[in-house]
Amino acid sequence: MNYIGSKHSLLPFIEQVWREVRDNDEQTACDMFAGTGAVGRLFKRLGLRVIASDIQKYAFALNKAYLEINQPPRFTRLRNAYNFAIAANASNAESPVEQVLELLNGLEGAPGFISENYSPAGNRSYYSTENAEKADAIRQAIRDWRERKLISEPEQFYLLASLLEGIDQVANTASVYGAFLKKFKTSALKPLKLKPLELSNQVKGCKVHNRDANALIREIECDVLYLDPPYNHRQYGANYHVLETIAAYDTPKLSGVTGMRDYPRSRYCQAKEAAEAMEDLIVQARAKHILLSYNDEGVLNLEEINRILSLRGEPKTFQQKYSRFKADNGREYKRDATIEFVHYVRVRR
Numbered sequence: 001m002n003y004i005g006s007k008h009s010l011l012p013f014i015e016q017v018w019r020e021v022r023d024n025d026e027q028t029a030c031d032m033f034a035g036t037g038a039v040g041r042l043f044k045r046l047g048l049r050v051i052a053s054d055i056q057k058y059a060f061a062l063n064k065a066y067l068e069i070n071q072p073p074r075f076t077r078l079r080n081a082y083n084f085a086i087a088a089n090a091s092n093a094e095s096p097v098e099q100v101l102e103l104l105n106g107l108e109g110a111p112g113f114i115s116e117n118y119s120p121a122g123n124r125s126y127y128s129t130e131n132a133e134k135a136d137a138i139r140q141a142i143r144d145w146r147e148r149k150l151i152s153e154p155e156q157f158y159l160l161a162s163l164l165e166g167i168d169q170v171a172n173t174a175s176v177y178g179a180f181l182k183k184f185k186t187s188a189l190k191p192l193k194l195k196p197l198e199l200s201n202q203v204k205g206c207k208v209h210n211r212d213a214n215a216l217i218r219e220i221e222c223d224v225l226y227l228d229p230p231y232n233h234r235q236y237g238a239n240y241h242v243l244e245t246i247a248a249y250d251t252p253k254l255s256g257v258t259g260m261r262d263y264p265r266s267r268y269c270q271a272k273e274a275a276e277a278m279e280d281l282i283v284q285a286r287a288k289h290i291l292l293s294y295n296d297e298g299v300l301n302l303e304e305i306n307r308i309l310s311l312r313g314e315p316k317t318f319q320q321k322y323s324r325f326k327a328d329n330g331r332e333y334k335r336d337a338t339i340e341f342v343h344y345v346r347v348r349r
């Protein structure tokens with residue numbers, strides 16, 4: 001998923017730092033600001049049992065799927081119940097996952113909250129009418145199957161993660177959901193299509209939470225704590241509000257032209273509160289290693305980061321030059337070089 005602050009393209013750098021500092025007997029990692037789950041998945045691939053958390057529900061759903069599931073689900077109950085439908089509609093599909101995704105992809109669009117509010121019918125062109133109605137039909141099927149116990153909780157999150165990734169691909173936005181484009185761009189007119197997830201290797205016991213980092217830190221212990229908090233004033237809840245509603249599939253009161261729902265405000269986005277929140281997190285951490293991604297454009301400056309990390313040991317900073325692409329009015333893309341930092345501290349015993 002195209003996500004602000006995603007560490008997807010920085011994974012080789014993060015892995016390199018981790019290999020340099022680890023002792024190689026570590027078993028557990030915690031990704032406290034998990035977002036798309038890219039870093040938690042890296043630690044899982046490296047064989048660590050991962051605890052992950054994020055305050056947003058779409059991030060929770062993605063991480064539940066990618067971290068807690070090791071193998072593509074079998075959807076046994078659903079396939080038994082829908083034997084006829086699957087046989088009739090999905091004759092060319094092979095695996096159980098492909099069969100179920102084909103069934104969902106083949107659903108007729110339905111009315112619902114997404115199409116009523118985030119498509120031309122609601123005067124907001126986040127999605128084409130067809131894609132919004134299809135998303136409603138799929139989201140309702142996932143919800144109904146779960147209510148009727150035809151799918152397990154992991155199967156529910158697998159399908160939801162696939163829907164979130166699929167619908168994000170056809171969003172009619174420049175990058176985030178802070179605004180929609182007036183005219184539909186070509187990618188937004190492509191049909192919504194759910195695809196199988198790329199699951200990583202087998203690590204049993206990964207656990208995902210939908211909790212505030214400062215609350216959860218008091219309850220967990222791990223060998224390596226990875227922190228990637230927001231570093232500027234842009235709240236994720238505002239930038240991804242449409243995905244949040246699709247994940248929750250509730251009926252929030254929406255306001256304004258953009259149809260914003262109320263969202264949790266992160267203390268890490270607010271200059272006045274970020275230092276206090278970060279200090280509390282670091283002081284409370286029960287971990288052997290702390291890795292913190294935080295660059296030099298953040299609400300906390302690097303001296304402040306250093307001061308806070310020094311409370312637990314001798315901080316060290318790793319850096320890498322990184323070229324990111326920035327959308328400019330959704331038309332041009334500008335290259336913009338920044339330095340990415342990973343701050344590290346080995347926690348004093």
Ligand SMILES: C[S@@+](CC[C@H](N)C(=O)[O-])C[C@H]1O[C@@H](n2cnc3c(N)ncnc32)[C@H](O)[C@@H]1O
Nearest residue numbers: 005006007033035036038054055212213236266
């Ligand atoms: C920079 S992004 C993380 C990106 C992630 N590492 C990735 O690669 O996709 C920061 C994340 O922190 C989450 N967040 C913000 N405040 C939080 C808090 N107090 N507790 C937990 N998560 C929080 C946001 O929802 C967002 O997903």
